[in-house]
Amino acid sequence: MSSLELYPLDERLPRGERVMFNLYMITALLLFVLMMLLGLTMRMTQAEWTPVLAGMFYKIMTMHGAGMVGTMSLASTAVMWFFLRKYVSLHLWAFVSNYVLFMLGALCIIWAVFIGNFASAWTFLYPLPVHSMGLWSSGAAAAFMIGYLLIGVGMLLFYLDAAAAIIRRYGNLGRGLGLQWLFGGTIDPTHPKAVVAGTMVIIANSLGILAGAVVLVMCLINLYDPEITLNALVVKNLIYWFGHMIINATIYMGVIAVYELLPRYTGKPYGISRPFLWSWAVSTVFVIIVFPHHLLMDYAEPRWMLVMGQIISYAAGFPVFLVTAYGVLTNIHRSGLRWKMPSMLAVLALFGWAAGIVPAIIDGTISVNRVMHNTQWVPGHFHFYLLLGVLPMILTLLYHVVGSRRRAPVNSGADRTGLFLYVVGGISFCMAFLYAGHVSVARRFAVHLPEWVPTDRVGSVAAMVLILGMLVFAVRIIVGLLKAPADADPSHPAG
Amino acid sequence: MIFQNVIWAITLTGMGLVALGFVYAITQAGRPAEAAEAARVNRRSITLRRGLFLALLLLGIGIAWASLRPFPIPPQHAPLQATQVVDVIGHQWTWDVSQTHLKVGEPVEFRVTASDVNHGFAIYAPDGRIVTQTQAMPGFTNKILYTFDTPGTYRIMCLEYCGVAHTGMTTELEVAAAGDKP
Numbered sequence: 001m002s003s004l005e006l007y008p009l010d011e012r013l014p015r016g017e018r019v020m021f022n023l024y025m026i027t028a029l030l031l032f033v034l035m036m037l038l039g040l041t042m043r044m045t046q047a048e049w050t051p052v053l054a055g056m057f058y059k060i061m062t063m064h065g066a067g068m069v070g071t072m073s074l075a076s077t078a079v080m081w082f083f084l085r086k087y088v089s090l091h092l093w094a095f096v097s098n099y100v101l102f103m104l105g106a107l108c109i110i111w112a113v114f115i116g117n118f119a120s121a122w123t124f125l126y127p128l129p130v131h132s133m134g135l136w137s138s139g140a141a142a143a144f145m146i147g148y149l150l151i152g153v154g155m156l157l158f159y160l161d162a163a164a165a166i167i168r169r170y171g172n173l174g175r176g177l178g179l180q181w182l183f184g185g186t187i188d189p190t191h192p193k194a195v196v197a198g199t200m201v202i203i204a205n206s207l208g209i210l211a212g213a214v215v216l217v218m219c220l221i222n223l224y225d226p227e228i229t230l231n232a233l234v235v236k237n238l239i240y241w242f243g244h245m246i247i248n249a250t251i252y253m254g255v256i257a258v259y260e261l262l263p264r265y266t267g268k269p270y271g272i273s274r275p276f277l278w279s280w281a282v283s284t285v286f287v288i289i290v291f292p293h294h295l296l297m298d299y300a301e302p303r304w305m306l307v308m309g310q311i312i313s314y315a316a317g318f319p320v321f322l323v324t325a326y327g328v329l330t331n332i333h334r335s336g337l338r339w340k341m342p343s344m345l346a347v348l349a350l351f352g353w354a355a356g357i358v359p360a361i362i363d364g365t366i367s368v369n370r371v372m373h374n375t376q377w378v379p380g381h382f383h384f385y386l387l388l389g390v391l392p393m394i395l396t397l398l399y400h401v402v403g404s405r406r407r408a409p410v411n412s413g414a415d416r417t418g419l420f421l422y423v424v425g426g427i428s429f430c431m432a433f434l435y436a437g438h439v440s441v442a443r444r445f446a447v448h449l450p451e452w453v454p455t456d457r458v459g460s461v462a463a464m465v466l467i468l469g470m471l472v473f474a475v476r477i478i479v480g481l482l483k484a485p486a487d488a489d490p491s492h493p494a495g
Numbered sequence: 496m497i498f499q500n501v502i503w504a505i506t507l508t509g510m511g512l513v514a515l516g517f518v519y520a521i522t523q524a525g526r527p528a529e530a531a532e533a534a535r536v537n538r539r540s541i542t543l544r545r546g547l548f549l550a551l552l553l554l555g556i557g558i559a560w561a562s563l564r565p566f567p568i569p570p571q572h573a574p575l576q577a578t579q580v581v582d583v584i585g586h587q588w589t590w591d592v593s594q595t596h597l598k599v600g601e602p603v604e605f606r607v608t609a610s611d612v613n614h615g616f617a618i619y620a621p622d623g624r625i626v627t628q629t630q631a632m633p634g635f636t637n638k639i640l641y642t643f644d645t646p647g648t649y650r651i652m653c654l655e656y657c658g659v660a661h662t663g664m665t666t667e668l669e670v671a672a673a674g675d676k677p
Contacts, residue, residue, distance in 0.1 A: 054659050061656075121656050127633065128612045133587055133658055232613065232632050266524075275544075297615070297630045299568050299637040307563060314555040322548055325513070329520040330540050336527030351517045358509035365558070367567040368502055371625045374615050374654035438503040440625040442617075444656040451623060 006264050007404040010086050017085075020095055021078060022481045025398055027103075028075035029474040032391070035067040036470060040463045046448045047456035055135065057446035058119035065122030066109050066144075069247050070151055072386065074102050075394045076253035077158060080201065082397060083194040083256050084162060088169045094161030101154030108147030116140025121444065123243060124148075126219055126235040130226060138223045145216045145223075152209045152216075159202045159209075166199055173199050177284065178277040191272050193259040200284045201252045207288060208245025211238050233300055240294040248287050251353060251385065254393030255324060258346045261400050262328060265343035265409075266335035270327065279319035286316045296369040306366060313364025317357060325354040340409035341399040344419060345392040352388025352426075356381055359434055374444070376455075377437025384430040387466070388423075395473055402480030410480070418472030425466030432459035499624055569604075569640040577604035577640060583651075585614030585631035588660040590651055596669045599646050605639040607631045615654030618668065621647035628654060646672040 003010075013021055038060045044050040045057055052060070081095055112118040118140040120128045129141040166176040174180070176199035181187045215238035222230055263270040292309030295301045328350045337343060359381040363372050372378070403409040436455040441448070448456055528536055569575055578601045582593040586609070597603055607616045609631040617628035618641070626649075629637040643649070653664035 054662065058656070058659060058661075119659070125613050125655070128656075128658065131587060131612045131658065135659055232634050236613070236632075267527075297628060297637075298632065298635075299571050299629055299639075300632065300635040303566070303568070306568070310563065311559055314559060317555075318548070318551065321513075321551065322544055325516075326540075326544055326547070329516055330537075332524040333520045333540070334523050334526055334528035334533065334536060337524040339525075347517070347521065351513070354517075355510045355513045358513060359506045362502060362506055362509070365562050367562050370567065370627055371499055372502070373628060374617075375625070434506065435503075438499045438506075440499065440619065440623060442652060442654055445662045447662045449623075 004264055004267060004269065006409070007407065011082075011404070016092060017095075020092065020099065021082065021401075024074060024078040024099060025394075025481060026478050027099075028071050028078070028394070029398075029478060031067060031071040031074075031106075033467070033470055033474050035064055035071060036463070036467050038064040038067070040460065040467060043456055043460040043463050045446065046453070047460045048448075048453055049457070049460060052446075054446040055117070055119070058121075059113050059117060061444060062119045062121055063110070063113045066113075066148075067106075068386070069122060069243075069250075070102065070106060070109075072250040072390055073151075073155065073246060074099075076250040076390065077155065079257050079394055079397050080162075080194070080198050080253040081158070082401075083192075083260050084165075084198045087192045087195050088162070088165035090165050091161050094158050098154040098158040101150045101157070105147040105150035105154070108143045108150065112136075112140045112144035112147060116143060118144045120144070123239055124219065125239065126215075126222070126230055126232055129219060130223055142220060142223055145220050149213060149216050152212055156206060156209050159206050162198060163202045163206075166195060166202070170195070173203060177203075177281060178272070179281060181274065181277055182281060187272055187274065187277070189271055193270075193272060193276070194256045196272070196277065196280050197252055197256050197259070200280050200287075201249045203284055204252075204287045205245055205249040208242045208249070212242030212246070215239055215242065233298060236295060236298065237291070237301075241291045244291040244294060245287060247382075247386075250390050251393075252283070252287075254349070254390045255353070257393050257397040257400075258324075258328065258349055261342055261396055262331060262346045265340060265346075266331050266337045268331050268335045270331045275323055276327065279323035283316070283319045286312050286319075290316055293364045293369075296364075296366050297373045310364055310366055313361055317361050320354055320357055325350050338409070340403070340411045341415050341419070342396045342403065342409060344416075345396040345399060348419075348423060349389050349392035349396060352392060353385050353390075356385030356389055356430075359384070371440070372437055374442065375437040376433045376441045376443050379443055380430055380433030380435075380437050383433060387426045387430065395477070398473075398477045398481070402477055405480065405483060410476075412476075414472060415476055418469045418476070420469070421465050422469030422473070425462050425464070425469055428462035429459055429466050432456075432462055497624060569638055571636075571638055575602070575604045575638060575640050577602040579603040581605050583607045583616055583631065585609040585611075585616065585653065585657075585664070587611050587658050588653070588664040590616075590653075590664065590666040592651070592666060592668070595667065596671065597643060598671055598673065598675075599643050600673050602640055602642045605629075605641065606636050607639065608636045609633045612657050613655045614657050614664065615652075617652050617654040619650040619652060620645065621649065630655060643670045646670050646675070 042060055045052040117136040170176045176195050178196050215235055218230055221228055290312040292305040293313045296306055362368055399410050432455050441452045579597055583605055584591040607629050614631040616631045618626050620626050627639055627641045629639050649668040649670055651666045653661055
């Protein structure tokens with residue numbers, strides 16, 4: 001069980017680790033703001049407030065998608081590393097390698113999009129990368145895919161190191177996940193939630209990344225030898241197996257911050273339990289096999305896979321609603337919670353996750369998907385749980401760390417104003433998408449029909465408010481991270 | 496009633512219930528409970544969670560059963576017995592539609608494929624709502640069985656991003672009332 005001490009000693013970062021943590025998080029914060037500005041540009045283009053041509057719009061769309069997924073992964077990996085290193089012995093070289101490979105991959109992607117004009121969306125759905133109609137070259141498509149491969153290799157290195165560390169400490173991954181207590185036995189109350197969640201992510205996301213690597217290599221071969229054609233449906237399955245898992249893994253890595261930190265602000269232990277272990281065990285399976293819900297409109301897909309996509313989408317809601325969200329509500333209920341920035345963000349994060357999956361689960365119904373697929377309903381629900389769920393999880397840790405360096409939780413008026421802007425802007429932004437989806441506004445359109453423009457304008461204004469809040473967070477956190485620890489002792493470099 | 500409006504209402508209800516749960520816990524969060532009361536609240540929350548689990552389980556099974564029987568996608572490898580058949584091929588960035596004049600009340604079989612990249616074949620009703628859709632994928636034919644119930648001009652739009660002119664990939668279907676010449 002995690003400590004209730006606000007700033008425990010075993011969480012302090014030695015100098016080298018602090019530099020890496022700062023690099024990860026400052027990079028992520030800057031990228032989040034940049035990617036949000038790209039998103040705002042798209043919404044303002046649809047709102048007819050910014051004259052962006054279709055060619056540039058789709059480049060921005062490709063960069064925004066790839067950039068946001070990559071940045072979420074980068075930052076949530078740092079969340080997982082921050083807590084997991086307390087319980088198992090992680091190597092700093094793996095953490096550093098992941099960062100270096102991420103940056104190299106990001107450079108490839110930025111080059112491919114803005115110099116090479118690659119605009120095939122972050123999902124690079126085959127065979128669009130080889131059917132550019134003269135807008136981008138094979139070299140640009142290859143650079144984009146190699147960028148993904150580099151990022152994937154970095155993540156895999158980190159996961160392999162973490163898996164080895166968990167196996168060294170607990171014997172095998174199953175014991176890290178707590179499977180030995182599913183059907184009985186006395187649960188070790190000190191078994192860390194961070195290890196359970198980390199093990200789940202290692203298992204699921206390694207499979208996803210491997211699927212991604214396979215499909216990327218297949219597409220690269222096809223790029224340079226078009227005689228070797230691919231089965232478009234198989235490729236799409238592999239892309240969504242990879243894509244679904246990599247973005248879902250960010251939630252499961254991010255939520256570790258809530259598990260670890262919220263009890264310190266409520267003062268109530270948040271113990272490990274059998275329902276908790278069951279929820280993570282079944283989530284491991286669900287997240288691996290739920291991806292066909294992205295292919296519900298591919299009627300050539302085997303029927304059993306479509307049925308599985310719908311049923312598992314429903315089932316995936318149980319662990320979220322009944323274990324994690326319910327567990328958090330139980331933990332804060334009648335606790336005497338200290339409302340500081342980290343605790344407010346943690347509660348927001350769980351709300352964003354739980355509320356955001358409601359429209360996602362509903363869209364997992366085949367007959368609903370038939371009228372909602374590829375409308376703005378889809379960005380509506382994933383923005384809800386990414387903007388109001390995962391990002392606040394990451395911010396929870398960051399505000400906590402900033403507080404730890406001055407030995408007092410952050411709670412200034414400026415930060416609270418930022419949070420107010422972020423929540424109001426974020427909810428309005430997502431609801432504008434969802435409303436538009438229910439009136440059949442298409443997603444990924446550079447130009448909108450006149451009757452669609454009003455929701456685009458609401459979404460644009462909301463995005464501006466949200467970004468103002470994010471700017472406050474970014475500036476405050478970056479300044480806080482760069483400050484030396486309050487009790488730094490030059491002879492014992494830690495922080 | 497428009498199907499999308501029903502979905503919207505259900506979604507708002509679900510999200511509203513989640514929000515209510517959070518609002519309740521947040522309003523109670525500042526009042527720490529005594530040890531005895533905390534134990535009582537804990538027991539009550541476990542009972543409540545069991546009830547919620549059962550309720551959601553029954554709801555999920557019920558909705559899954561109702562929404563999958565009959566299966567909402569027509570058989571893809573058997574004749575569909577439709578009186579009107581339309582072959583659709585998506586290209587970057589046009590639709591090749593074999594027949595654009597159809598009749599209300601008679602089932603239409605759309606056989607949808609693509610010649611180059613993935614496209615999304617979506618039919619928008621005259622009121623601007625999607626009535627049905629499927630993917631147009633090279634190498635595969637996806638079959639839709641749909642019966643129009645309202646005459647008018649329906650718009651076909653591409654809903655799968657397919658390149659720079661994706662937005663302009665539209666065409667129209669004219670659906671005539673029963674008795675009118677299609």
